[in-house]
Amino acid sequence: MSKIVILGAGISGHVAATHLRRKLSKQHEVVVVSPNSNYQWVPSNIWVGIGKMKSEKIYFPLAPLYKKKGIQFKQAKAISFHPEGDKTEQTPYVLSEYVVGNQKGQQEKITYDYLINATGPKLNFGATEGLIPGKNKAYSVCTYSHANHAWGGLNKVIQQLKAGKKAKILIGTGHAKSTCQGAAFEYILNVEQELRKHKVRDKAEVTWISNEYQLGDFGMDGMLMRYGSLTMKSHEMIEMIFEDRGIKWILGAGVHKVEDGVAHYENLEGEHKSETYDFAMLIPSFSGHGFKAYDKNENDITEKLFKGFMIVDADYTAKPYEEWSVRDWPETYQNPNYKNIFAPGIAFAPPHSISKPRKSKNGTDITPAPPRTGMPSGITAKLVADNIIDSIKGGKKSLHHKGSMGNMGAACIASAGFGLTKGSGVSITTFPIVPDYEKYPETQGRQLGKTFGEIGLAGHWLKLALHYAFIYKAKMKPFWWLIPE
Numbered sequence: 394m395s396k397i398v399i400l401g402a403g404i405s406g407h408v409a410a411t412h413l414r415r416k417l418s419k420q421h422e423v424v425v426v427s428p429n430s431n432y433q434w435v436p437s438n439i440w441v442g443i444g445k446m447k448s449e450k451i452y453f454p455l456a457p458l459y460k461k462k463g464i465q466f467k468q469a470k471a472i473s474f475h476p477e478g479d480k481t482e483q484t485p486y487v488l489s490e491y492v493v494g495n496q497k498g499q500q501e502k503i504t505y506d507y508l509i510n511a512t513g514p515k516l517n518f519g520a521t522e523g524l525i526p527g528k529n530k531a532y533s534v535c536t537y538s539h540a541n542h543a544w545g546g547l548n549k550v551i552q553q554l555k556a557g558k559k560a561k562i563l564i565g566t567g568h569a570k571s572t573c574q575g576a577a578f579e580y581i582l583n584v585e586q587e588l589r590k591h592k593v594r595d596k597a598e599v600t601w602i603s604n605e606y607q608l609g610d611f612g613m614d615g616m617l618m619r620y621g622s623l624t625m626k627s628h629e630m631i632e633m634i635f636e637d638r639g640i641k642w643i644l645g646a647g648v649h650k651v652e653d654g655v656a657h658y659e660n661l662e663g664e665h666k667s668e669t670y671d672f673a674m675l676i677p678s679f680s681g682h683g684f685k686a687y688d689k690n691e692n693d694i695t696e697k698l699f700k701g702f703m704i705v706d707a708d709y710t711a712k713p714y715e716e717w718s719v720r721d722w723p724e725t726y727q728n729p730n731y732k733n734i735f736a737p738g739i740a741f742a743p744p745h746s747i748s749k750p751r752k753s754k755n756g757t758d759i760t761p762a763p764p765r766t767g768m769p770s771g772i773t774a775k776l777v778a779d780n781i782i783d784s785i786k787g788g789k790k791s792l793h794h795k796g797s798m799g800n801m802g803a804a805c806i807a808s809a810g811f812g813l814t815k816g817s818g819v820s821i822t823t824f825p826i827v828p829d830y831e832k833y834p835e836t837q838g839r840q841l842g843k844t845f846g847e848i849g850l851a852g853h854w855l856k857l858a859l860h861y862a863f864i865y866k867a868k869m870k871p872f873w874w875l876i877p878e
C-alpha cells in the first residue's frame with residue numbers, strides 16, 4: 394500500500410492526481426494538498442480579463458469531485474519539507490497549514506511514500522515596487538480573481554474613452570526577469586480588439602512593454618518558423634501583427650517600480666525611463682515559494698531540495714550561453730537527493746534561461762525567464778505519475794517514462810479577439826521548446842515543419858474548443874483520459 398501526496402491542484406497537480414487515481418487500485422492513497430478550494434483553467438483568464446467570460450466558467454470546486462473519485466483533498470498549503478521524517482515522525486512528511494480564510498490555520502504533518510511538488514510559481518509581485526494587482530492602475534490576469542479586477546479596470550477606461558477622453562494602455566512584463574510573455578501577448582491582442590469593438594480604438598494608445606530583446610522572443614530565444622509558404626523569424630511575424638494593429642512596443646525593459654499610472658524601467662542601454670498609462674496589465678516575476686527543508690535531526694537541508702524552485706535531474710552546472718545544451722534540461726523531474734520526490738510543471742528549477750542572457754549597461758540582468766506552459770506542465774505531470782504507478786505496480790523503482798522540454802513541443806494559441814464569427818487567433822507552434830542545435834543546426838534549433846505560425850478565425854475556435862475540452866477532462870467526465878495533455 395502506497396501513499397502519494399501531491400502538493401498543488403493546478404494543471405500539473407490535477408493531471409498527476411487524476412492519472413494516479415485512475416490507474417492505481419483504491420488500496421493506494423492519493424492525497425492532494427492545495428490552498429485554493431477550486432481548480433482553475435488558467436489560460437482562459439485572458440477572456441475573463443476582457444469581460445467576455447465569467448470567471449465561474451473557468452473554475453469549479455475540487456472537494457466534491459475528489460470525494461466522488463476517491464482522492465483525498467486537504468485545503469492547506471505546504472510550509473516545509475521533511476524528506477527523512479524527524480525525531481518523532483519516522484516517515485517522510487510535509488508540514489502543512491490549513492487555509493481558513495486569511496487566518497492561520499492548524500498545522501499537520503502529512504506523511505508520504507511518494508511526493509509530487511506541483512506548486513507552480515509564487516507570483517512574485519513584491520519583486521517590483523508598487524506592482525500590486527488592482528493598485529496603481531496596474532492589474533494582472535494570472536488568476537481568475539486578478540482577471541476579474543483587470544476587467545473592472547479596463548471597463549472603466551473603455552467608459553472614459555466612450556465619454557470622449559483619451560487613454561494610454563500598457564501591457565507586458567512587470568519585471569526584468571518575468572516570463573509568460575505569451576499570456577501578455579494574448580491579452581494585448583484581445584484588449585486591442587475590444588477597443589475596436591467598442592469603437593474607441595482611435596482614442597487609445599496601446600503599448601507593449603517587455604523584457605524581451607526582440608518581439609516574439611517569448612522567453613524561448615525567438616524562433617525561425619513557417620508562416621504560410623514563407624520562412625520567417627518570430628520577431629518579424631509579431632512586428633507584422635503589432636504594426637497591423639497600431640500597437641507600439643518598448644523592448645529590453647526591466648520594470649522595477651510602479652506608481653499610480655507610471656511604470657519606471659531600465660532598458661538594455663542602461664537608461665532609466667518611465668511610461669505613463671491609464672490601465673496596465675503587467676506579468677510579475679515568478680519565483681519559488683521559499684520552502685524550507687530539514688533532515689531527521691532538524692538541520693536545514695533546503696539546498697538539497699531547492700534552488701529557488703525544486704532541484705530535479707537537470708544539469709545545473711554554471712556555463713556560458715554558447716555551451717548550453719538541450720541535454721541540460723530534465724527528463725524525469727526527480728529530485729537527485731530524495732528519489733521519491735518529483736517536481737513537474739513550473740515547480741522545477743530550470744537549468745538556465747532559454748533566451749540568451751542580456752545585461753543592461755549598468756549590469757542589470759534583463760532576460761525573460763524560461764516559460765513552462767500548460768502543455769509541458771501536463772505532460773511532465775503525467776510522466777511523473779506514470780513512473781510512480783510503474784514503481785508501485787512493479788515493486789521496484791522505475792523511471793521508464795521520460796520527457797524533456799528539448800523533445801517536447803508547445804502550442805501557444807493566442808486568441809486575438811472573442812466571437813465565433815468575429816474572433817481571431819494567432820497560433821504559434823514550436824518544436825522543440827528548448828532549441829536543439831545538434832539535431833536542427835540549419836534551422837536555429839527547431840524543426841521547421843513543426844514550428845509555424847498562423848493567423849485567423851480558426852485559432853479562436855481552437856482556443857475555445859481547448860477551453861471546453863480541458864474543463865471536461867479536468868472534471869473527469871466519461872473517457873476524460875482520452876483527451877491528451
Ligand SMILES: Cc1cc2nc3c(=O)[nH]c(=O)nc-3n(C[C@H](O)[C@H](O)[C@H](O)COP(=O)(O)OP(=O)(O)OC[C@H]3O[C@@H](n4cnc5c(N)ncnc54)[C@H](O)[C@@H]3O)c2cc1C
Pocket residue numbers: 400401402403404405406426427428429435436437438439469470471472511512513514534535536573576682737738739740765766767768770804805806
Ligand atoms: C493568464 C495566463 C494565460 C496562460 N495561457 C496559456 C496558454 O494559452 N497555453 C498554455 O499552454 N499555457 C498558458 N499559460 C501557462 C499555464 O497556465 C501554466 O503553464 C500552468 O498553469 C502551470 O501549471 P502548474 O500546475 O505547474 O502551476 P499552477 O497552475 O500555477 O498550479 C500551482 C498550484 O499549486 C498550488 N499551491 C501554491 N502554493 C502552494 C503550497 N504552498 N502548497 C500547496 N499547494 C500550493 C496553487 O494553489 C495551484 O493550485 C498561461 C498562464 C497565464 C498566467
